[in-house]
Amino acid sequence: MLKIGCHLSCSKGYEHMGKEILDLGGNTFQFFTRNPRGGVAKAIDENDVAAFLKMAQSNGIDVILAHAPYTLNACSADEKTRSFAIATMADDLSRMEYTPGNLYNFHPGSHVSQGVEVGINYIAEMLNIVIKPEQTTKVLLETMAGKGSEIGRTFEEIKMIIDKVELNSHLGVCLDTCHVNDAGYDIVNDLDGVLEHFDQIIGLKRLCAIHLNDSKNPFESHKDRHEKIGEGSIGLEAIVRIINHPKLRHLPFFLETPNELDGYAREIKLLKELYL
Template sequence: MFIGSHLSISKGFVETVKQAIKMEANTFQFFTRNPRGGKARKLDIDDFKKADELCEEYNFASLLAHAPYTYNFASDNDKTWEFAKTRLKDDLYRLQHLNCCKYIVIHPGNHLKKGIDFGIERIAEAINEVLDGNENTMILLETMSGKGTEVGFKFEQLKEIIDRVEHNKLMGVCFDTCHTYSAGYNIKNDLEGVLEEFDKTLGLDRLKAIHLNDSMHELGSRKDRHARIGEGTLGLEGILNFINHPKLKNIPLYLETPNDIEGYIKEIKIIRYGYLG
């Protein structure tokens, strides 16, 4: 099983990999730059190379880059839209030097009352302007909860975006358990049915990463509030049934629960050994 949490890379990738190892993790997620802004760390190729070696030595799954929340690929504001495109292009340039990270996850965007169809078209257009087909990092669209004017809370919406991307071999999906449950997909009581729908709509081969979170709210609430594992409406049994499904067993898990490092260490043990303890 490959599992990790969200970690800060403020001390560099090598130190963050070492921190993950101490936590008994074998992957982790990180923000490519300030999550509420656009500033990124100075590119350190030597740090990247040493991190690659350490990840290989400890048999890590791919690290998962996460784009900042400030990117809105569905916006009708040209300044906002250009900001998202130029920063994602720079993220992909940086990530080509980090072999242990094959994926970057993005929130598709908010259409801001322009409508889902407008948002889908705008997102696809932005990605088409970013990708040239030679990237070694795949863009993963995250499944969203559907709060506000979010695009991407239905599998069909993600499919429409991907279908409109020219180089869609570089497109995949990150499945967020809290978001998807809140969007109305009953992964607690009908997981097989949800996975069948995902496979029919998008294809399970597109599913590359899982954000593993419990949910503070009920099925179909359209609210994005993560809970600690076993403390939400999915519950420990629901989470364990999800991760142990045969179709999901080999997909890396990335915790995004409201926790500090000690809390993440506890949750990694819960997931590995199957009980709260």
């Protein structure tokens, strides 16, 4: 069975998101842990969590993905911004334990002219502070498109972060199809080659989730603008190969396409029909 879902608003709680994704035809979902531009997270409602966990078990929702706010930049040149990133991720990971055994995704950040090595050291420093031996949440580094001074534009940069984290058994990767296409990994014409390279550098065992997005921009554009499935430069045929690839088909796929809920429902239906 295809594990497929989309990004939902967490404003009404876990149980509401669970019902919403089932209504859309999906069986997993992604949500921001708080306002994507930062701020204080809404208090956890333990009754809501309990109702969601019961619903999830009954309806085959066996994994969900939380997304850190976009303002989290662990490798900023500004110390206050780095401190915010550490405090936010630590709080998020504590809250994630209310729904144990799930995934937490973040953008590695932008080094802002400090250089890649400095940025990677700051990111690893944060992860060494916030990751705890007892946590059940897997923390995912997201592959990036490479605009500006983003870190994570290559598999090698992600591997450098992982290697500097002491408890890296708690780390994984979320591969974004738009981002890797825009970064210069040819998933349209050489998906096998890209996955082989990923396996050689990072290891496919660390690949835990896929952000499934088409791209508004051409290959290797370093732009990062998502498009609806089948309407961008990646195209439907390549996306169908991705969801059916023997090394990927077991993973959860999360749509971040520019859609309202009815658009997500159409894309989920289409991809389920094309899943072999």
